[in-house]
Amino acid sequence: MHRLGATLRTTVGSGGNVRVKCENEISQKSWLKYRKNPAYVYILPPLLLMTLKLVCPRLIMVMAIGALAGQIGAATPVCSPTDLPDAEIARRFEARREAVLARATAVIDPAHPTRGGFIEVAACLQQGAHREAALARLAQLNAPMPDLNMFWMFPMAAVMVAGHDGLDQASWDRIQELWRVYWPSRGDTENHWCLYYSSLYLAAQTMPGAGPEKWFNGKSSAENMAEAKSYLEHWMWVTTTHGQGEYDSPNYIQEYLIPMSLLTGWAKDDAFRQKARMMLDYLIYDYAVENVDGYYGGAHSRVYPKQIIAPGNTPIAAIGWLLFGFGEQIPDPANTLIALSGYRPPPILERVARDRSRPYVERELKRTRWRLRNAGPDSFAIGDKRTVPVYKYSYVDADFVLGSTQGGLLQPIQQQTWSLTWRTDTRVQDAANTFFGVQPYSSPLEGTMFFGGDWDTVTDLIARSKADYDSEDKLPGGSPYEQVFQHGTALIALYDMPAHNRFPHITTFFSRDLVNTIEDSSGWIFTQGGAVYIAYRPFAPGTWKPNDWTGLLRRGTGGFIGAGFAQWGAGSRCYVSDAPRNGYVVQVAPARDFASFAAFQAAVRALPLKISTAAAPEATFTALDGSVLHARYGDTPSVKTKPVDYAHWPLFDSPFAHEIRGSERLEIRHGAQRYRLDFKRTLIQETVSSAQP
Amino acid sequence: MNAPLALLLALIVSLPATAGAAAPAHQLYAAVAMTKAQKNSSTPTDSGLYTRAPDGQWTHFGPRALGVTSIVVQPGSVGRVILIGCSDGVVRSADGGKTWRKTTGWEVADVRALAFDGQNSSDAYAATCWGPLRSTDGGATWALAQTGLPKLYCQTLVTDPRQPGRVLLGTEDGIYLSTDAAKTWSRTASPAACILRLARSAADPQVLVAATLARGAWLSCDNGDSWSATDSASAAANLYAAAIDPANGAHLALGGWAVGVRISADGGKTWTDRSAGLPVKNIFVLSFDPDVHGRLWASTFEEGTFFSDDLGATWHDGGLYGAYGFDLTFLPVTR
Secondary structure (H helix, E strand, O other): OOOHHHHHHHHHOOOOOOOOOOOOEOOHHHHHHHOOOOOOEOOOOHHHHHHHHHHOHHHHHHHHHHHHOOOOOOOEOOOOHHHOOHHHHHHHHHHHHHHHHHHHHHHOEOOEOOOOOHHHHHHHHHHOOOHHHHHHHHHHHOOOOOOOOHHHHHHHHHHHHHOHHHOOHHHHHHHHHHHHHOOOOOOOOHHHHHHHHHHHHHHHHOOOOOOHHHOOOOOOHHHHHHHHHHHHHHHHHHHHHHOOOOOOOOOOOHHHHHHHHHHHHHOOOHHHHHHHHHHHHHHHHHHHOOEEOOEEOOOEOOOOHHHHHOHHHOHHHHHHHHHHOOOOOOOOHHHHHHHHHOOOOOHHHHHHHHOOOOOEEEEEEEEOOOEOOOOOOOOEEEOOEEEOEEEEEEEEOOOEEEEEOOOEOOOOOOOEOEEEEEOOOOOOOOOOOEEEEEOOOOOHHHHHHHOOOOOOOHHHHHHHHOHHHHOOOOOOOOEOOEEEEEEOOEEEEEEEOOOOOOOOOEEEEEOOOOEEEEEOOOOOEEEEEOOEEEEEEEOOOOEEEEOOOOOOOOOOOOHHHOOOHHHHOOOOEEEEEOOOEEEEEEEEEEHHHOOOHHHHHHHHHOOOEEEEOOOOOEEEEEOOOOOEEEEEOOOOOEEOOEEOOOOOOOOEEEOOEEEOOOOOEEEEEEOOEEEEEEOOOOEEEEEEOOOOO | OOHHHHHHHHHHHHOOOOOOOOOOOEEEEEEEEEOOOOOOOOOOOEEEEEEEOOOOOEEEEOOOOOOOOEEEEOOOOOOOOEEEEEOOEEEEEOOOOOOOEEOOOOOOOOEEEEEEOOOOOOOEEEEEOOOOEEEOOOOOOOEEOOOOOOOOOEEEEEEOOOOOOOEEEEEOOEEEEEOOOOOOOEEOEOOOOOEEEEEEOOOOOOOEEEEEOOOOEEEEOOOOOEOEEEOHHHOOOOEEEEEEOOOOOOOEEEEEOOOEEEEEOOOOOOOEEOOOOOOOOOEEEEEEOOOOOOOEEEEEEOOOEEEEOOOOOOOEEOOOOOEEEEEEEEEEOOO
């Protein structure tokens, strides 16, 4: 295959490793099609070129390559932030950061003494804004006994460290009293523990000599700091060797960026602070490489119904604005704490987040949440905790991300096994720019696999806070009867459900933002989301139902998870099929690759496809890129008869990074830039090739 | 019967039989989570340990931590050394509950049961969802105790009052025995089932009963070396509760989900459903009162705690409505 990377090396004559050879690079044919997108400017006058050479050297590089490839006149993108110099990226971030702080400090208002929370108080105390009003508000907030556990701890820790110099003695006395009398629970999820221990560490740091009598748990400040640091370093090690457990959640990434920001901003231990900062880079890269226009694409460990239907309602949509300027400014506690911490993302992260000059495949290794029971034969132990590898695969295009995991029970409650997310012009919080499938499943087997609860109560108690968990029209969730396989822009999902399955059907979500949906006589259902053509071929027929067909969310039964349903949740529908042996094929393509939607349909209809549900569900499909994909339920899938190599699945793999399992490092690459996070040595190395293209 | 008279009779009946008698030698503690009122929340409205006063009132005791499941007192410490198991680990008091200290690190979570060694009171053991622990200093420090266990999940254990270092552990995959103070474990001839509760007879320590997930109840008459099924009617049930009357070893009690309370008065030969009078048949804890012979306590799922003085023929309201009970423990009263 002719690779663009080779073209770059030959043409530009760079002395450095301009491009990393990677099997995931997309063919030049596809790239050239992309460049025919009319959205790009074709003719630039020489004067503009000279100007651009100063501001956007990479742009000149792209144009030169394009010309040499014979495609130019040329298809050259307009100057995007990817092409901006470091200083300009930093300046723009700084402006957004200032806006976040201005918004946060404005919440505390002497004229409205009951407005604002701990984080706004912290912002005011750090920034020297409305100090008296902030202290008064803090006294109000601290009056009752806390009850939010780690969700009380981190805002309080933020006040203690960010607002440290602005606190008065009365406030300190009350804060210290609360840490003595209130026993916050550590919780039971990875994000809970990160929040708990980072907060405990920093709170203890502010009371360095405090003995056991000063703390709710009877441990001294030194002991609490040691325990907290030990856990957090272990978490960092597991994450950078085996992958994150609560991986790639567009919701819960907030609960990781917050603790790492707190430590980055205020941990006094230089090496520990550095590690936290490196983890921030690491987590943000993980998002940057799988986003489309700020939306976190692909498979996710945890999403709420509101977020799975309308992806702009996730915290990452707000955070993406601060980090990279995506979308619009939306108040978010993580943004405020990132802003207060002084963390500045390295410019290479913005380049990764925005550089969609060519489609690419991102593979990532994650792991399931710890399985304490029913771990299964595919589990392995890290220390004395058992887990199962999660194999993530995402096809990232300028206009969409199609991403998946292998299926199965990877996370309790809120797993999203696969999804398609596309670029959209619809307002962030209203956009329903997503397409995905689910086998609705709930069971005590899953509950007791991941929680310490009892078999007969665990489902009920889960549903007390996640009401949709035990509902037939649920949209998030994993299933032990689901196996998914993706290659490029094609995906095969197989289902083999026993008769006793609680919700014996599969659901495919067709959002309200899809247009031109056609049930074709060939058996394919064609539809379009933004600039993405979608073909969906169910193995067995189904029926259309409105999403939330039980009315659970629209009735408000889900509490906060269903609030505002009319705005974000109404108007979509689901294709529901109840055949016990079932499946579907999904083939997507950027609209720019076809002359028309009809041409796409014709191309898909012509693709060889053989499906069977007589025994184990099975499909053999020749995808648009010519690859013959084969999947049979229970077997390892294959591409062109070669089985997928899960045993050597990398920790990260794309044109922007390649790391193997266990590496404890991440080298981010963009053009000639290298940004290395070495967790073994707690070291950041940043280099740029001398022969910058 | 008119209503006031019925109320009066109910009140009289529900009064502890010991009222007016000598002060009891034991104090009842309930480890509970208040889940009944838990709406749109992942945490109960309250949780922890409650202790019951002679007048029937329950008072919170100890740290208000989540997931409190068990309490034990170190023998010979005159009530000073108390261990509590909770979601965050093991919490210890060395001054009779005035102050508390978490004595486990981040590695320990979800403690489900605690026990002191039957002979050597400096040794203590914990069953956690992540594997068992052992302590050699009265619970001040803890170490993992996993050697010999193919699966680590465990939520119940019992020690032997006659033999130091002998511990039976209920795991995800049957019952394991240690004779070296939890340093190593070996499997007993027990069912391949998740063991939810182990109870030993105080009257005859050779006798034990095990409650299991989906495999009913099992009885051992040889100190836990071998086990045989008992109560065929609940053979496929999820049984969470098991108790043996300390005053009469022939009195056995089992409880479970949708099973209610099942009683044997003949050492497990025959069993009778004794759920009539209870508001629900979902039982998580059963415990015999060591001070009131024959009194059996039962904790339901969220519908309250009840006691019976006639082996379940009649039940009396014991309070704690809304609680999800994990344990009912009688601890010696310190005088």
